Amino acid sequence: MNAETACALTARDYKSDLKPVWCPGCGDFSILMAITMAMADVGRPPEEVAVISGIGCSSRVPAYTSCYGFHGVHGRALPLATGLKLSRPDLLVIAAGGDGDGYSIGGNHFMHACRRNVDLTYIVMDNQVYGMTKGQPSPTTPPEWDSALVPGGTGLSPFHPLVIALAAGANFVARTFSGDAKGTAQTIVEAINHPGFSLIEILSPCVTFRPEEREWAKQVHPASVDATEDRARAARRVLTDDGFNTGILYRGNRAPYQPAFKPDDAAKVDFEAEFLP
Amino acid sequence: MNQIETTLDRPVTNVTAMPRQSLSIVMLGSGGSGVMTAAEILLRAAARAGYYGLMTKSFGPQIRGGEAAAFVTLSTKPVEIQGDRVDLLLAIDWKNAERFAGELLLGANTLVISGEAGAELPQIVTEPDPRLEEINLKTLTRSHKGTRPNMVALGTVAGAIGLPREAVAALIGERLEKKGEAAMAQGLTALDLGYEEAANFSLSKLAAAPTEAARWIISGNQAAGYGAMRGGVRFAAAYPITPATEILEWLAPRLQKAGGLLVQAEDELASINMIIGGSFGGSAVLTATSGPGLALMSESIGLAVAAEIPMLVIDVMRGGPSTGIPTKSEQSDLNIAVYGLHGDAPHVVTAPNSISDCLFTAQWSTHLAEAMQVPAIMLSDQSFGQALGIVEKPAEQAFAARREVAEAPGEDYQRYALTASGVSPMALPGTPGGQYTADGLEHAESGRPSSGVADHNQQLDKRLRKVVDYDYGDHWAQIEGDGPAAIITWGSTTGPVREAMRRLDPDGKRLRLISLRLISPAQPKALAAALQGSEQILVIEQSQMAQFFGHLKAQFDLPAMADLYARPGPQPFRADEITAKLEEWLS
Numbered sequence: 001m002n003a004e005t006a007c008a009l010t011a012r013d014y015k016s017d018l019k020p021v022w023c024p025g026c027g028d029f030s031i032l033m034a035i036t037m038a039m040a041d042v043g044r045p046p047e048e049v050a051v052i053s054g055i056g057c058s059s060r061v062p063a064y065t066s067c068y069g070f071h072g073v074h075g076r077a078l079p080l081a082t083g084l085k086l087s088r089p090d091l092l093v094i095a096a097g098g099d100g101d102g103y104s105i106g107g108n109h110f111m112h113a114c115r116r117n118v119d120l121t122y123i124v125m126d127n128q129v130y131g132m133t134k135g136q137p138s139p140t141t142p143p144e145w146d147s148a149l150v151p152g153g154t155g156l157s158p159f160h161p162l163v164i165a166l167a168a169g170a171n172f173v174a175r176t177f178s179g180d181a182k183g184t185a186q187t188i189v190e191a192i193n194h195p196g197f198s199l200i201e202i203l204s205p206c207v208t209f210r211p212e213e214r215e216w217a218k219q220v221h222p223a224s225v226d227a228t229e230d231r232a233r234a235a236r237r238v239l240t241d242d243g244f245n246t247g248i249l250y251r252g253n254r255a256p257y258q259p260a261f262k263p264d265d266a267a268k269v270d271f272e273a274e275f276l277p
Numbered sequence: 278m279n280q281i282e283t284t285l286d287r288p289v290t291n292v293t294a295m296p297r298q299s300l301s302i303v304m305l306g307s308g309g310s311g312v313m314t315a316a317e318i319l320l321r322a323a324a325r326a327g328y329y330g331l332m333t334k335s336f337g338p339q340i341r342g343g344e345a346a347a348f349v350t351l352s353t354k355p356v357e358i359q360g361d362r363v364d365l366l367l368a369i370d371w372k373n374a375e376r377f378a379g380e381l382l383l384g385a386n387t388l389v390i391s392g393e394a395g396a397e398l399p400q401i402v403t404e405p406d407p408r409l410e411e412i413n414l415k416t417l418t419r420s421h422k423g424t425r426p427n428m429v430a431l432g433t434v435a436g437a438i439g440l441p442r443e444a445v446a447a448l449i450g451e452r453l454e455k456k457g458e459a460a461m462a463q464g465l466t467a468l469d470l471g472y473e474e475a476a477n478f479s480l481s482k483l484a485a486a487p488t489e490a491a492r493w494i495i496s497g498n499q500a501a502g503y504g505a506m507r508g509g510v511r512f513a514a515a516y517p518i519t520p521a522t523e524i525l526e527w528l529a530p531r532l533q534k535a536g537g538l539l540v541q542a543e544d545e546l547a548s549i550n551m552i553i554g555g556s557f558g559g560s561a562v563l564t565a566t567s568g569p570g571l572a573l574m575s576e577s578i579g580l581a582v583a584a585e586i587p588m589l590v591i592d593v594m595r596g597g598p599s600t601g602i603p604t605k606s607e608q609s610d611l612n613i614a615v616y617g618l619h620g621d622a623p624h625v626v627t628a629p630n631s632i633s634d635c636l637f638t639a640q641w642s643t644h645l646a647e648a649m650q651v652p653a654i655m656l657s658d659q660s661f662g663q664a665l666g667i668v669e670k671p672a673e674q675a676f677a678a679r680r681e682v683a684e685a686p687g688e689d690y691q692r693y694a695l696t697a698s699g700v701s702p703m704a705l706p707g708t709p710g711g712q713y714t715a716d717g718l719e720h721a722e723s724g725r726p727s728s729g730v731a732d733h734n735q736q737l738d739k740r741l742r743k744v745v746d747y748d749y750g751d752h753w754a755q756i757e758g759d760g761p762a763a764i765i766t767w768g769s770t771t772g773p774v775r776e777a778m779r780r781l782d783p784d785g786k787r788l789r790l791i792s793l794r795l796i797s798p799a800q801p802k803a804l805a806a807a808l809q810g811s812e813q814i815l816v817i818e819q820s821q822m823a824q825f826f827g828h829l830k831a832q833f834d835l836p837a838m839a840d841l842y843a844r845p846g847p848q849p850f851r852a853d854e855i856t857a858k859l860e861e862w863l864s
Contacts, residue, residue: 018725047709052554062714063725068706069714070557071726072550073580079514079547083554083562084706086540087512091558091706112543262536263511263560269535271503275493277324277667 011036014046016066021057027178027204028058028125034181035096035123036065038188042092049092052081054106056098057132058125058204075105078113078122085118087261092192096123100130100138103159107139110161114168117196119256121188124161124199125178127206127213135209145210161201162238162249166231171196171252173234175245177220178204183246190248196256203244216244223247296484299352300438301360303381304430306369306392308342311427316347318431318452320665322444323351324494327486330667331356331632333660333849336604337376344373346380351438353484355669357631357772361853363387365480366402367434369414369426374399379848383407388437388480392430412474421470423463432471439482442472491670493633497661498523498565500635500671501591502531505563507636508643508676510589511537512560514551516544516570519603520659521593524565545573549590553577556586557715559682559705561647565591568610569600571654575617578652582622582740584715585693585701587646587653587680591639594658594768596846605847606660608768611824614654615797621737623744625653626797630755630771632666637674638794641752644676649743650700656796660769660849686711691722695735699743745798753795753803758785762863763811765804765839767793767825770817770850777855787863799832814839815862817855821845 014036022028039049049067053059055074062069068091072080081095095113102110102124113122129145130136136149139159146153165173172194176184184202191198203220205213219242227248228234234250302319306312313334320332330351337343350359362382367390368374378401383389387407391398394413403409412433414426428449435445449464495503502524513532515525529539537560542548545566552562566574571592581588594610596602614626625645629638635657646653683690683702692713694701704711713724719736721727755771760782766774771792782788791807808814816839818825823843829835842858 045709047712048707050557050706051714063716066712068704068712070554070584071714071716071718072553072584073577073717076546076550076577079542079550080554080557082547083512083514083540083551084558085554086538086551087555087560087562088558088706108543109547112547259533259538260536261512261538264536269506269531271506271531272493272670275495275499275670277321277492277494 009040009043009045011040014039014065014067016064018063020064021060023208025207026057027127027206028061030178030181031058031123031125031184031202031204032061032064034184034188035061035094037181037185038192039067041185041189042192044092048090049094050084052084052093052095053077054097054101055132056101056130058096058098059101061096075101076109077101078106078109078120081120082113082116082118085120086258089258089261094121094123096125099124099126099128099140103139103161111164111168114165114170114197114199116257117169117171117254119195119197119258121191121198121200123188124201125204126161126201127204127210129206129209131206131209160239161199163235165199166235166238166250169254170199171254171256172198172248173250174199174248175201175203177216177246178202179217179220180246187248194251196252196254219244220246223249227251229253295481297364297481298354298484299350299356299360300364300481300483301362302349302351302434302438303363303366304347304349304369304434305344305366305374305377306427307344307372308339310369311425312345312369312430313347315427315431316349317665318445318448319435319440320349320667321494322435322440322448324492324667325447326441326444327488328352328483328667329354329356329492331359332665333359334663335377335380337373344376346377351483353487356666358776358849358852361851365434365437366390366407367430368392369430371396371399375401377401382851388478390433390478392426410478417470418467421466423459424467424470428464428467429471429474432468433474434471436472436475437478437480442468492667493670494665494667495632496523496663496665497629497632497635497657498593498663499527500632501565501629501639501655501657501662502527504636504639505589505591505643506531506535507674508640509561509647510563510643511535512552512555512562513539513564514542514548514555515539515564515566516542516548518567518570520595520662521565521567521591523662524591524593545570546577549574549577552588553581553586556588557706561587561643563589563591563643565593567593567595567603568597568613571610571613572617575613576619578624578654579618579620579622580717581652582618582624583717583719585650585703585740586715587650589639589643589646590652590654592654592656593662594656602847604659606658606769606819606849607846608658608770608819609821609824609845610656611796611820611828614656615828621741623741623798624651625649625744626656627653627794628656628768628796629661630768630792630794632661632664633668633671635661636671640674640676644679645747647680648700649747650680650703651744656768658769683708683711692724693720693722693736693739695722695739698746699739749795749800753793753800754807755790755792755794756807757790758782758788759810760785760787760789761810761812762787763789763791763808763814764817765791765793765814765829766817767796770819773850773852773855774817776852777859780852780856781859796828797832801832801834804833808836813862815842815859816840817842819844819846819850
């Protein structure tokens with residue numbers, strides 16, 4: 001990217017004119033803003049960026065950008081993004097979605113994407129609820145949260161995505177809050193620039209089904225320590241914090257998985273000799 | 278009836294007198310006995326000597342050890358199935374041989390050679406009252422240092438059927454070259470011991486081989502992989518599953534050589550989505566699986582239909598439902614392949630009709646997928662996939678993946694523009710001005726989500742039109758003969774039907790074969806034309822619920838008078854079974 005084009009691109013250039021389906025007050029609006037701000041900062045033109053998602057409120061995000069996008073099936077954003085990035089290493093590939101999509105139905109892919117460490121940035125807008133299906137508990141919902149589908153609450157310990165990401169081998173782990181669009185944008189830029197698989201878990205209140213999450217604005221606070229390169233230390237920190245520490249928690253140095261992909265001309269394929277008796 | 282084949286069941290007075298055009302051999306032994314290596318060398322040597330052949334394998338459920346049987350039919354003519362009866366069975370040992378009950382088609386004319394001197398033979402072997410002989414592999418190999426029982430067994434079989442020693446010796450030399458001169462010499466000693474033993478047994482020899490022509494030894498799984506690569510596939514993602522894994526293991530290093538890539542995914546949900554991602558990026562892609570994997574993939578194949586993503590999914594069918602019989606063949610995934618997607622989801626389903634046709638059909642299917650921007654499911658099966666055939670070198674085909682790409686999309690570019698053919702130029706990521714979001718949600722021409730009536734109807738029509746109006750040419754079916762009695766079949770049932778037809782109707786005057794290569798979309802007009810002048814119709818398939826027959830009735834306007842012969846696997850159809858069925862049907 002040369003300086004001249006980089007200067008020419010603003011957040012607005014990465015936004016489409018499609019109106020989001022989100023409820024007024026949804027945290028995802030400011031995350032969309034943060035994503036477009038981050039893209040402008042990184043400076044790759046929109047056609048060189050692909051935003052990949054599954055299903056859910058936040059998974060609607062690809063079409064709200066001016067980039068190439070794929071809004072696939074529920075839970076499979078990461079394998080789709082993986083296939084694209086491995087066969088098109090020239091592109092900047094971002095996967096995005098919610099907690100149900102990424103941690104429940106897509107949980108296996110989440111672990112394996114961390115482990116595979118393809119150079120992807122995964123943005124999870126975690127509102128601790130299924131919003132599109134109108135209010136069911138997700139893997140990150142507190143155990144006592146009452147709902148029509150699970151009366152009296154799940155009674156289950158919430159899933160801890162950051163610890164799992166660390167254990168499974170993610171190369172960059174961060175937590176931000178949707179209310180801080182600028183900070184989130186800056187973290188996304190760092191995630192994109194960091195090689196390998198980057199997870200950004202963004203606390204994004206669902207004002208419709210979890211109105212109490214409005215309080216998150218008061219609860220979040222920047223982590224009092226800097227990012228570590230020590231996976232065990234990072235895991236201990238996130239296991240013992242209050243869940244509202246924001247910032248970059250871990251920066252690893254694993255080499256990304258990116259086998260050579262340079263297909264030659266179809267006509268050159270000749271394996272006939274091995275079939276001769 | 279064909280003279281050669283009738284000799285199989287006729288009482289034999291002098292079995293050595295007449296050379297045979299075709300011989301069926303079984304080599305049996307416990308896992309680790311080297312029986313498969315020996316059988317493969319036998320097949321390869323026969324190929325070099327100018328014969329056609331087929332080798333199929335049967336294993337117990339054990340990962341290692343257990344009993345293994347190699348079935349080899351060698352012939353002066355093309356072979357698509359194992360012979361009706363085994364002419365020669367050689368067992369290195371008899372451990373757990375009972376598990377091959379129903380598979381070992383022994384008769385009074387079968388020569389059984391026990392390699393375990395003094396061993397009690399299992400009842401399934403003695404019951405048909407075959408000719409019993411013995412060699413003492415233990416004594417022979419002990420008295421010649423470094424010789425192995427499987428190489429002695431190989432020499433015995435090769436000698437008994439009259440295969441030239443030089444062809445076998447050359448192969449042993451090539452195989453053992455790396456292990457040094459001593460190993461080579463021991464291998465050849467073992468071979469000669471076997472040839473010496475063979476002189477004691479009386480068995481018809483194979484007739485002289487036809488003129489040597491360009492032949493290949495290839496499995497259906499290799500052929501499918503190679504066909505897909507010839508079609509342009511360079512990116513694959515997959516999860517291991519029997520009996521499709523060999524496609525993947527064949528492809529992985531060869532894709533690498535061609536600059537491509539195969540990724541092992543964490544499950545089939547991932548593999549299908551990885552190739553959707555690869556195809557969205559512009560690569561011709563494939564995954565290979567079997568029934569259970571196809572079931573897991575079906576939601577995302579629906580996505581590929583909606584988002585118009587070309588891809589090849591090869592299903593190497595096995596006995597089902599559920600885990601079923603992973604190592605044996607059945608034609609029972611037709612329904613899930615054709616009807617298993619949710620919504621109205623037009624796509625392509627193809628099926629090869631022989632081992633070498635796996636190459637053609639995979640290449641053609643890749644071409645169809647790319648040309649129509651649609652998923653194509655190719656239904657191969659275990660009996661093709663895991664069999665090694667000596668086949669005519671497949672003809673070169675001109676198909677290559679050709680996707681209509683929007684190279685310079687203008688301001689009014691619409692990814693899902695309504696076109697006459699239904700195919701809309703696809704902008705690939707990286708192309709300025711072509712940005713769109715591929716979506717499983719119903720969408721407008723632009724790609725933007727839409728639940729409007731007009732958009733849904735127009736996009737449904739477009740997706741159906743591109744698949745239904747496409748000109749599939751003559752490849753939709755393989756048609757042989759033009760007799761008044763027409764047999765409609767598909768996939769691996771084609772071989773036994775073809776062989777039965779050769780026996781009953783060598784001139785192709787009474788019978789007609791229509792083997793469908795294009796299972797879906799249905800081609801009722803083409804089928805009606807192919808059936809012109811037929812007075813009788815019989816559908817033959819390997820599925821308990823007659824899935825193919827049901828599909829023909831529902832989608833192909835199959836005439837009401839059509840008869841049916843359907844049964845499940847795992848027992849493969851043999852020519853004598855089909856011949857008997859046809860005789861009964863024709864009478």
